Amino acid sequence: MDIEFLALPTEPVAQIRDLGRDAYDLPVERHVSGGDGYPCRHCLEETPLGQDYLVLAHKPFETTNPYAETGPIFLCAESCARAEPSDKTPAILRAPEYLIRGYSADERIVYGTGKVVTTDQIAAYARALFERKDIAFVDIRSAANNCYQCRIRRAS
Known part of the structure; x- marks a missing residue:
């Protein structure tokens, strides 16, 4: 069985960056990376040392149901290329x-x-x-x- 690991799609990530709002409609937090421990869910790489990253609540589901979990993620604050499947x-x-x-x-x-x-x-x-x-x-x-x-x- 062949499988693929998928990063978050570009469109919702761009919307998060543009609007600066998370899944709870709260402002995203912006911080500076210490170089390790801030993995972006879009490029699937660490946010580089000294670069800004976002912390936000994210729901990786299209529907709302009791199992549609929301939780914290990191994203590069600036545009990054989506990791290929x-x-x-x-x-x-x-x-x-x-x-x-x-x-x-x-x-x-x-x-x-x-x-x-x-x-x-x-x-x-x-x-x-x-x-x-x-x-x-x-x-x-x-x-x-x-x-x-x-x-x-x-x-x-």
Whole structure:
């Protein structure tokens, strides 16, 4: 099973930057990067040392339902190129483990799929989840803080 790791799409990221508002319609926070620990969910790279980054509440879902989680993310404050979909685990995933969860086509958590896995097992666990017909996509979240990292889909 081929999979692809997906960064946040450019259009909603550009809107966040332009409007300066988050998922709660609150102003985004702007800070200066210390060079490590501020991974942008659009380029899937660390915000460079000395560059501004944004902190905001983000909901990576199109629908609103009890499972449409909102949480904090970082974005480069200035325009950056969206990471291309890839079968390679993004370099920003450097923690020892992450929470992986499968979702249905109507953006609801599929019970029994949530699991904390070591970083080197993310792709294998996602592939196993995609063997199930009821899994439409897989989200990666921080195991420690539940922050959204990126999404995985079946490769086209």
